[in-house]
Amino acid sequence: MLPLSGIRVLDFSTLLPGPLASLLLAEAGAEVIKVERPGSGDDMRGYEPQLDGTGAGFGLLNRGKRSLALDLKDANAVNALLLLAATVDVVIEQFRPGVMDRLGLGWDAFRSANSRLIFCSITGYGQCGDNSQVAGHDLTYAADAGLLSLASARDGTPVMPPTLIADIGGGALPAVINILLALRRREQTGEGCHLDIPMADNLFLFSFWGLAAGFGAGKWPRPGKELLTGGSPRYGIHRASDGRYVAAAPLEDKFWQAFCETIGLPAHLRNDAKDPAATLQAVAECIGSRPSSFWEQAISRVDACCRVVRSLEEAAADPGFAARGLFDRRVLVGRRELPALPLPLDPKLRDPARSAPAPGVGEDNQLVENPAAG
Numbered sequence: 001m002l003p004l005s006g007i008r009v010l011d012f013s014t015l016l017p018g019p020l021a022s023l024l025l026a027e028a029g030a031e032v033i034k035v036e037r038p039g040s041g042d043d044m045r046g047y048e049p050q051l052d053g054t055g056a057g058f059g060l061l062n063r064g065k066r067s068l069a070l071d072l073k074d075a076n077a078v079n080a081l082l083l084l085a086a087t088v089d090v091v092i093e094q095f096r097p098g099v100m101d102r103l104g105l106g107w108d109a110f111r112s113a114n115s116r117l118i119f120c121s122i123t124g125y126g127q128c129g130d131n132s133q134v135a136g137h138d139l140t141y142a143a144d145a146g147l148l149s150l151a152s153a154r155d156g157t158p159v160m161p162p163t164l165i166a167d168i169g170g171g172a173l174p175a176v177i178n179i180l181l182a183l184r185r186r187e188q189t190g191e192g193c194h195l196d197i198p199m200a201d202n203l204f205l206f207s208f209w210g211l212a213a214g215f216g217a218g219k220w221p222r223p224g225k226e227l228l229t230g231g232s233p234r235y236g237i238h239r240a241s242d243g244r245y246v247a248a249a250p251l252e253d254k255f256w257q258a259f260c261e262t263i264g265l266p267a268h269l270r271n272d273a274k275d276p277a278a279t280l281q282a283v284a285e286c287i288g289s290r291p292s293s294f295w296e297q298a299i300s301r302v303d304a305c306c307r308v309v310r311s312l313e314e315a316a317a318d319p320g321f322a323a324r325g326l327f328d329r330r331v332l333v334g335r336r337e338l339p340a341l342p343l344p345l346d347p348k349l350r351d352p353a354r355s356a357p358a359p360g361v362g363e364d365n366q367l368v369e370n371p372a373a374g
Helices: 017-027 056-061 073-086 099-103 107-113 138-144 167-188 199-217 253-263 275-289 292-300 312-318 319-323
Strands: 010-012 031-036 066-069 092-095 118-123 193-198 236-239 244-247 306-308 328-334 336-339 355-357
Touching: 010 017, 010 073, 017 031, 017 056, 017 092, 017 118, 017 167, 056 328, 056 336, 073 107, 073 355, 092 167, 107 118, 118 167, 138 167, 138 199, 167 193, 167 199, 193 199, 236 275, 244 275, 244 292, 253 275, 253 292, 292 306
Parallel strands: 010 031, 010 092, 031 066, 092 118, 118 193, 328 355
Antiparallel strands: 236 244, 244 306, 328 336
């Protein structure tokens, strides 16, 4: 028995935040029904690379779900969805505030159909406030929340984030946490609720150390100058002589001393509190004097929180990850089978099925013809 067996989710979201949230629920046993536009479906279906006419990214995010293809401006479709609501536990949507209400599918409409339903709205800036109607994407949410200002290149340009941190860390994961808490609350009270998941708001969590310094001591972070953003010799990324990079994070003194010994840092520079800039420069010069292959061997022999930076391809092929079964599950996209996303779920709580398909557009439309259908 999986933890969410018996839970039915109606998912109106597209692209990344909502679909990732509902994927996590699906992998924990929930039945997830996507609601897509007729014809083209979720925009993610059109992204490259294409596998038999479906985007590979769509397949990874929608493994094991079902699909309805409905025109939400059609009154018959709206009525059918509200009839289906009686069998639904969770609704996920990520339109701008007010859009679902205008369609006749907002919180009030669903609550009237099912008072126990959890209605989860994922937006950029929340259901209220001055920015609630402002359009945005991951990068602009990170800009507004001050996150982009924390790290910078040598010329002061903010560094591009390597991942969609607002969509995942500010949207999908908080949505799942709040949905699970709301389901637990419903067990106690019998009541559903409307969850407000604002991605920009939730990004402030990732700046906890900067907020502590700013609120606590009035010392707001300087771009690229603080302990965790490139200002310390004990936490940084350095170029080796072959053009590859070494990530070094020997924060604690025992790791720092082992690191200094390994790279041959001169003794008079090992007290990094004395002249951090000089020590940082010397660390960069030491690592820059040798190729990454040398450092791969050298750091493997010590406990110093230091690793050569890998490509994503190298990381995905690492035998250490393979031994943990990280990519054992599969998703069928058209006629192709790909490794499924390695979700942050303990295997004991995740669907053990080795392979599951991504749905075709509207392949489960019989559900709105018979809302109680399984």
